[in-house]
Amino acid sequence: MTAMQPIKDTPEIKPRKMDFPFSDVTEKFFYANNSIISTYMAALSGTFPPGEKGFIDSIRLYRDQVSDPELLEQIKGFIGQEGQHSYQHKQVNIALDELGLFATRIEKDLEKKITEDKGRLDSRDFLASTVGMEHITAVMAEYLLNNPHILEPLTPSVRELLLWHAVEEIEHKSVAFEVYQSCVGQRRRLHIVMGIQTLLFVWQVSLYQLSLLRWAKKVPSIKDVVGAAKFFLGKGGLARNIVGPYLDYFRKDFHPWDNDNRHLIDDWKRARGYSVETDLETIEKNSQYSTGAI
Ligand SMILES: [Fe+2]
Numbered sequence: 001m002t003a004m005q006p007i008k009d010t011p012e013i014k015p016r017k018m019d020f021p022f023s024d025v026t027e028k029f030f031y032a033n034n035s036i037i038s039t040y041m042a043a044l045s046g047t048f049p050p051g052e053k054g055f056i057d058s059i060r061l062y063r064d065q066v067s068d069p070e071l072l073e074q075i076k077g078f079i080g081q082e083g084q085h086s087y088q089h090k091q092v093n094i095a096l097d098e099l100g101l102f103a104t105r106i107e108k109d110l111e112k113k114i115t116e117d118k119g120r121l122d123s124r125d126f127l128a129s130t131v132g133m134e135h136i137t138a139v140m141a142e143y144l145l146n147n148p149h150i151l152e153p154l155t156p157s158v159r160e161l162l163l164w165h166a167v168e169e170i171e172h173k174s175v176a177f178e179v180y181q182s183c184v185g186q187r188r189r190l191h192i193v194m195g196i197q198t199l200l201f202v203w204q205v206s207l208y209q210l211s212l213l214r215w216a217k218k219v220p221s222i223k224d225v226v227g228a229a230k231f232f233l234g235k236g237g238l239a240r241n242i243v244g245p246y247l248d249y250f251r252k253d254f255h256p257w258d259n260d261n262r263h264l265i266d267d268w269k270r271a272r273g274y275s276v277e278t279d280l281e282t283i284e285k286n287s288q289y290s291t292g293a294i
């Protein structure tokens with residue numbers, strides 16, 4: 001992507017309190033009975049509660065150094081949104097546990113690792129790792145919102161969970177970056193931390209996936225392998241399509257809003273019958289799930 005001026009009027013960051021009925025998740029391998037894709041999604045879901053708590057903690061360490069009232073308001077929205085994501089993923093992780101995919105074991109393991117890292121890491125690296133992970137989640141969110149058909153095999157509650165999470169990741173995608181730029185501001189550190197953490201993230205999620213398969217005593221079938229290869233590497237597949245946007249991060253003048261994808265937020269609201277300008281009260285009235293402000 002060529003360098004451009006990031007947009008000025010970024011979306012409002014307002015937490016939506018959701019309540020998904022995960023009772024519709026009744027299959028252990030909940031994604032088209034494919035054990036590889038299901039454990040990949042469950043492993044990610046297991047990492048979200050401790051991971052997002054870590055994002056919040058890293059930003060809280062710098063909040064007192066921020067004086068811009070607009071950014072302070074965005075930090076408040078960011079903390080509220082990530083707190084809600086964490087809570088909802090905890091709920092789906094409990095539902096998965098009951099089916100024999102032990103996502104909460106991953107939560108506990110990662111929570112321990114992050115607590116240890118927090119004690120060891122320089123706070124600038126801790127914040128830089130949040131900026132990097134926020135870029136990765138924003139890139140994955142954009143992919144999901146542009147390719148909602150890949151979520152079709154999921155039950156409605158999980159599909160809605162992922163789409164809602166994706167929309168809010170886009171809404172708050174620049175917050176950690178802005179905090180870093182105003183309080184630390186070293187690009188080189190961002191790039192180095194991102195390189196290291198990408199490798200660690202892929203490695204850790206793969207290990208968690210293997211653990212989930214082992215705990216479920218499942219050896220993937222040939223059909224699972226073929227389905228997963230298509231899901232990740234096929235034309236329109238996840239891995240193939242996120243590499244380019246991921247690499248934008250390493251441009252020396254990168255800003256998350258160089259990529260103006262606000263329309264994805266508006267499309268999500270429209271698809272649910274919300275007017276783009278509607279307030280939270282109207283959303284609550286119209287939603288199939290109960291929602292409300294924090
Ligand atoms: Fe999140």
Ligand SMILES: [Fe+2]
Nearest residue numbers: 082134137169
């Ligand atoms: Fe986020």
